[in-house]
Amino acid sequence: MTKRNHSTHRPISRREMLSLCKGGFGSLAFASLFGSIPISCGKKTEPNILTKVSDYIPHYAPKAKNVIFLYMDGGVSQVDSFDPKPRLDKENGEDPNKKFKVDDTQFGNVGKILKSPWKFKNYGESGTPVSELFPHIATCVDDIALVRSMVSDFPEHTNANYFLHTGIGIQGRPSMGAWVTYGLGSENNNLPGYVVLDGGLIPPGGVDNFNSGFLPASHQASILRAGKVPLANINPLEETPDLQNQKLDFIKQMDTSLVGKLKNPDAVESAISNYELAYKMQSSVPELTDFAGETKATKDLYGMNSDDPHTQSYGAQCLLARRLVERGVRFVELTCPQVKADRWDQHNDLKDGHERNAHAVDQPIAGLLKDLKSRGLFEETLVVWTGEFGRTPFAQGTNGRDHNPSAGSMWMAGAGIKGGVIYGKTDDYGYRVVENKVTVHDIHATMLHLLGVDHEQLRFHFGGRDIRLTDVHGNLIKGILS
Numbered sequence: 001m002t003k004r005n006h007s008t009h010r011p012i013s014r015r016e017m018l019s020l021c022k023g024g025f026g027s028l029a030f031a032s033l034f035g036s037i038p039i040s041c042g043k044k045t046e047p048n049i050l051t052k053v054s055d056y057i058p059h060y061a062p063k064a065k066n067v068i069f070l071y072m073d074g075g076v077s078q079v080d081s082f083d084p085k086p087r088l089d090k091e092n093g094e095d096p097n098k099k100f101k102v103d104d105t106q107f108g109n110v111g112k113i114l115k116s117p118w119k120f121k122n123y124g125e126s127g128t129p130v131s132e133l134f135p136h137i138a139t140c141v142d143d144i145a146l147v148r149s150m151v152s153d154f155p156e157h158t159n160a161n162y163f164l165h166t167g168i169g170i171q172g173r174p175s176m177g178a179w180v181t182y183g184l185g186s187e188n189n190n191l192p193g194y195v196v197l198d199g200g201l202i203p204p205g206g207v208d209n210f211n212s213g214f215l216p217a218s219h220q221a222s223i224l225r226a227g228k229v230p231l232a233n234i235n236p237l238e239e240t241p242d243l244q245n246q247k248l249d250f251i252k253q254m255d256t257s258l259v260g261k262l263k264n265p266d267a268v269e270s271a272i273s274n275y276e277l278a279y280k281m282q283s284s285v286p287e288l289t290d291f292a293g294e295t296k297a298t299k300d301l302y303g304m305n306s307d308d309p310h311t312q313s314y315g316a317q318c319l320l321a322r323r324l325v326e327r328g329v330r331f332v333e334l335t336c337p338q339v340k341a342d343r344w345d346q347h348n349d350l351k352d353g354h355e356r357n358a359h360a361v362d363q364p365i366a367g368l369l370k371d372l373k374s375r376g377l378f379e380e381t382l383v384v385w386t387g388e389f390g391r392t393p394f395a396q397g398t399n400g401r402d403h404n405p406s407a408g409s410m411w412m413a414g415a416g417i418k419g420g421v422i423y424g425k426t427d428d429y430g431y432r433v434v435e436n437k438v439t440v441h442d443i444h445a446t447m448l449h450l451l452g453v454d455h456e457q458l459r460f461h462f463g464g465r466d467i468r469l470t471d472v473h474g475n476l477i478k479g480i481l482s
Helices: 014-021 025-033 086-090 137-143 157-166 176-184 206-210 241-259 265-288 296-301 309-326 350-374 440-450
Strands: 066-071 110-113 120-123 128-131 144-150 194-197 222-224 331-334 381-386 394-396 408-414 421-423 433-435 460-462 465-467
Touching: 066 176, 066 309, 066 350, 120 137, 128 137, 137 144, 137 350, 137 408, 144 433, 157 206, 176 194, 176 331, 176 440, 194 309, 265 309, 296 309, 296 350, 309 331, 309 350, 350 381, 350 408, 381 440
Parallel strands: 066 331, 066 381, 144 421, 194 222, 194 331
Antiparallel strands: 110 394, 120 128, 144 408, 381 408, 460 465
């Protein structure tokens, strides 16, 4: 396949051309430096705007068409979920400072070594150990590639969230979903290419975790809720379709008249594009979120008839995620439900908080994996499960765990992933990675690779240089690829 340097491009008007050239070609070069008209490299057609799937060229044959990103907000404890450490049982209650060097923690309240409150059991033909927290996900381990060696550059939620979502630990950069839709577009012109399902908890750092940054604004996430009213104004307020069309045509006419004045044309063009998409969504979203056609067996699979309302709500999110990728939405992220405990951020009362969060997501996630398989979508959908970092093997206070950016567990399943494997290793305490360290940049590079995109070639010129989601980093996690 043809390799491309992705950059926005569009036809310019005669007015813009005259305005730029009145000072000679020097003015044209000067304007391009400041991004007034981004210069495109390697585009398939001249001078079409990238608006439909056929305009986008993957770098090589993709394994995945879509991504479902299951974000475990707050940081799941690796030693209580997918990385059992018998040494914690033996040394429970002892001083960690006498066993290993203890790094500074977020709150500085270092307690004793704390064993896991949950037992582990081996599952599947692979014999992968999973704790009692996830009995349903445990039945899917032969389809999962477990990574036990994830690290983060940041020990604090907001910066770690920005890092996980955008590849840099500060606010303002494009999110991974924005990069994916910028590079590949969407397969459905009536739905956004990038959707975030709001389960009740927007991560620390806010909606900027899902922003488009310096990419065209049309690539930022659309935030939906799983329910009868997935977003505001989904039902037209005008009395007739003709009246609504007249309003939209008038708005488009006013916006289009501004494009030629070079007052940030991307913002205007994105507004036009978003108005048009919003109009299409008023017919497509109600059908998308109507589960009436789903069988009782399917709803039971996702836990939508559970006694736990949080399992019900997350089950609805997972079912909606399947329906979104079924309709060609490129990138779907799920946020956590608001259980009667903090997100996975248990600085105290680890047992109660982790159990509440696990019970809410365990059955729905397993149901999603099984449903994708039964419908032939598993082979073309990449499912990613992760938090922003792990947690300490010693207590914060007496019964919680602090943040640990030096080790965490995450997993991938689906398109292009080798199931039933364990990649990476932590020390005997689960405190630090000792083998096959995996960074956030590696996760991003691997996700893009499975979508057919070379992470080193997906770039956007901004601030005087070409910028990537993976910055100047990122290696494929080859050990988990099929």
